[in-house]
Amino acid sequence: MLTESQIERYSRHIILKEVGGKGQQKLFDGRVLIIGAGGLGAPIALYLAAAGVGTIGIADADDVDLSNLQRQVIHFTPDIGKPKVESAREKMQAINPDVKVVTYREWISAANINGIIADYDFIIDGTDNFAAKFLINDACVLAGKPYSHGGILQFDGQTITVRPHESACYRCIFPEPPPKDAIPSCSQAGVIGVLPGVIGTIQATEAIKFLLGKGDLLTDRLLTYSALRMKFREVPLKRKTACPVCGDTPTITEVHDELDALTVCDLKES
Amino acid sequence: MKIRINGKETLLAENPQRTVDSLLEELDVSQRLYVTVELNGEILDRPAYETTPVNEGDVIEFLYFMGGGR
Ligand SMILES: [Zn+2]
Numbered sequence: 001m002l003t004e005s006q007i008e009r010y011s012r013h014i015i016l017k018e019v020g021g022k023g024q025q026k027l028f029d030g031r032v033l034i035i036g037a038g039g040l041g042a043p044i045a046l047y048l049a050a051a052g053v054g055t056i057g058i059a060d061a062d063d064v065d066l067s068n069l070q071r072q073v074i075h076f077t078p079d080i081g082k083p084k085v086e087s088a089r090e091k092m093q094a095i096n097p098d099v100k101v102v103t104y105r106e107w108i109s110a111a112n113i114n115g116i117i118a119d120y121d122f123i124i125d126g127t128d129n130f131a132a133k134f135l136i137n138d139a140c141v142l143a144g145k146p147y148s149h150g151g152i153l154q155f156d157g158q159t160i161t162v163r164p165h166e167s168a169c170y171r172c173i174f175p176e177p178p179p180k181d182a183i184p185s186c187s188q189a190g191v192i193g194v195l196p197g198v199i200g201t202i203q204a205t206e207a208i209k210f211l212l213g214k215g216d217l218l219t220d221r222l223l224t225y226s227a228l229r230m231k232f233r234e235v236p237l238k239r240k241t242a243c244p245v246c247g248d249t250p251t252i253t254e255v256h257d258e259l260d261a262l263t264v265c266d267l268k269e270s
Numbered sequence: 271m272k273i274r275i276n277g278k279e280t281l282l283a284e285n286p287q288r289t290v291d292s293l294l295e296e297l298d299v300s301q302r303l304y305v306t307v308e309l310n311g312e313i314l315d316r317p318a319y320e321t322t323p324v325n326e327g328d329v330i331e332f333l334y335f336m337g338g339g340r
Contacts, residue, residue: 038340062340072340128340151336158336173313178304178335186338196339222333233277235331240313 002028006098010052018214024052028098030211033057033117035108035136036126037084039186039196040150040203042074044124047204049092049099053211056092057120059104060084071193108132110255113139122207123147126200128186130177131258137162137170139255141246146210148203148218153184155192155227157199160218160237161206165246167219172240172247177258195227273328282324290330291319299332306333 002010002021013019013027030053034041037060048056064072064079064087072084079087085103092101104116108127113135117123123145125136133149140147141164149170150159162169202223209215222235245252271282275297282288282296290309294302307314308331314322324330 036339040339068340126339128338130335130337133337133339150339152338153336156334156336158334173306173333174335175316178301182304183301183335183337186340189338191338235308235333236311237308237313238311242315 006052009096009098013051019212023212023214026211026213027052027208028054030122030207031055031057031120032207032211033059033120033123034126035059035123035132036128037062037072037074037088038068038126038128039071039152039191040124040126040200041088042072043197043200044126044204044207045074045088045092046095047201048207049096049101051204051208052096052098053207054098055100055102055120057102057104057116058085058088058092059106059108059116060088061105061107067187071191071196073197108135110135110257113255114143117143117145120145122210124203124207125149126203130183133170134177134258135255138245138252140164141169141171142253142255146217148206150199150203152191152195152199153186154189155195157195157225157227158222159199159202159206160222161210163217163219166239167217168237168239169243169246171245171252172243173222173237175244177260180260192227195225198225198227271324271326273324273326273330275330276332286323288324289320290314290322290324293324293330294319301334304335307331308333 010024013024032053034044037058062084064075064082074091075087083105085105089101123140144164146163148161220237224233241248273280290307310329
């Protein structure tokens, strides 16, 4: 039951026929995990907290660094040196004391990911390396957890929502990670600070729509965004029957770390 | 010959020998060794790049790796 002050806080939601009091309650009962408390994770965490998503998990082992502040808008200058998940939790609870924030100050790996995602309805990938992106895809597909993939580089971004075994997954598009250091990371190649704001906000929108059960998710289409050309494009996709994880005869049946894809430079980024 | 690449109409010199693989080289596509190619709605397996011809009117999407997020 929503209290009087909650009804006021969420009044602009409740007035929407797609949300209403019932929808707001669904958000409140919802559990969303954000992996990565950086560029993508920042707007995702802020908006989900503001929206009143009841339980929000956030995972990241890093501390706030001066070079993060150009884009990771959840972290402030006095937070430098603080664990990112703590810095994020403080802002989320300052925006909305109603939400429960669960922090995981650790890097996700094959050893811990199943246990972490098990508690959540929807997962959001806000990580910055292929090892994590493929691990999240595999773990979510194998556990049947819907999730949002997001990736950014320089002025370009892409995002897709995956409903395991129903819609195309990340490995349907990219069967395996590129070799280590083949594709530059943001710390090597740069990223325009507003970019993760655009992509992360779309990912948060997907989580909210999923919890509400309204609208159409970004499934079976990869949304790409070019900030330089100011263009969004959609590439229609289909689930691949030969996909190594969600296909008809999968070769990946349990989570594993993509050691080749671990980029050392990402680990020391901040 | 006209094809559509990432939503853009693209005019190419006639070349009956052109394959997806040679097209990647011809256009100097970035991430050439890793890019995923979708041809007329189907994602191609990488080994097929060398044997798949490019035909008039084909709709091709290059899907690039983007590993950033933080
Ligand atoms: Zn798949």
